[in-house]
Amino acid sequence: MRSTQARHEEYFSFLRSVSLLKELPEEKLARIVDCLEVDYFDKGEYIICEGEEGNTFFIIAKGEVSVTRTTEGFSEPQEIKTLGVGDYFGEKALISEDVRSANIIAKEDDTQCLVVDRDNFNQMVGTYEELQAYLREYVEQLSLSDERRNAA
Ligand code: WNU
Numbered sequence: 001m002r003s004t005q006a007r008h009e010e011y012f013s014f015l016r017s018v019s020l021l022k023e024l025p026e027e028k029l030a031r032i033v034d035c036l037e038v039d040y041f042d043k044g045e046y047i048i049c050e051g052e053e054g055n056t057f058f059i060i061a062k063g064e065v066s067v068t069r070t071t072e073g074f075s076e077p078q079e080i081k082t083l084g085v086g087d088y089f090g091e092k093a094l095i096s097e098d099v100r101s102a103n104i105i106a107k108e109d110d111t112q113c114l115v116v117d118r119d120n121f122n123q124m125v126g127t128y129e130e131l132q133a134y135l136r137e138y139v140e141q142l143s144l145s146d147e148r149r150n151a152a
Contacts, residue, residue: 008033011061011114018059018086020131024124032124037115041106047113048104050077054093055118058104060085063111069102072150077103080149092139094121101146 011033015021021029038061041047048054050070064084068077080102083089093100116124125131 011036014061015059015114018088020088020134021124023130024128028124028127032116032120035116035120039113039115041111041113043106043109043111045106045111046103047106047111048090048100048102050100050103052100054090054100057088057090057094057116057118057121059088059114059116061112061114063109064107065089065111066105066107067102068105069146069149078149082107091121091135092142094118095135095139096143101142 008030012029015029015032021032024032039047039058041063047058047065050068060083062085064082066082067080067089069080071078089104090100092098125135
């Protein structure tokens with residue numbers, strides 16, 4: 001059995017490598033590690049379903065996921081992109097206070113995600129204006145590209 005200490009150090013250094021979090025001070029990052037949950041998904045499993053309510057933010061620690069979304073003119077949701085280790089998702093529902101705007105589907109067995117709940121997400125970004133501004137801008141861009149895709 002791996003010690004709590006070892007687990008803590010492992011996730012701490014992993015989170016430090018995530019570009020979004022690289023500026024966070026040590027104690028902030030350590031707090032996030034304390035509050036993390038790890039979720040495991042098999043290939044084809046839905047991590048997020050479009051249209052559902054969501055209160056969590058995810059960081060991929062292992063594996064790959066596919067992002068798909070309902071698109072005008074297609075009967076099936078269309079793949080927008082794939083994300084891998086160190087990428088994150090689920091920020092949009094939290095920031096826009098809206099339902100999930102896309103599906104996230106595991107592409108591999110034993111895909112692992114670090115899960116941060118809304119309160120801890122708010123604590124994480126809330127005190128950092130740059131981080132907040134960055135994510136808000138990004139989320140706005142996502143809405144625009146969603147519209148563009150549907151108009152195409
Ligand atoms: C896209 N349109 C929509 C991605 C991840 C993080 C950032 C892009 Cl900062 P949610 C579904 C999630 C959504 C996003 C993610 O899917 N997503 C997209 C798109 O073109 N969502 N509507 N690309 S990957 C991605 C930017 O995280 O958050 O809570 O759940 O709506």
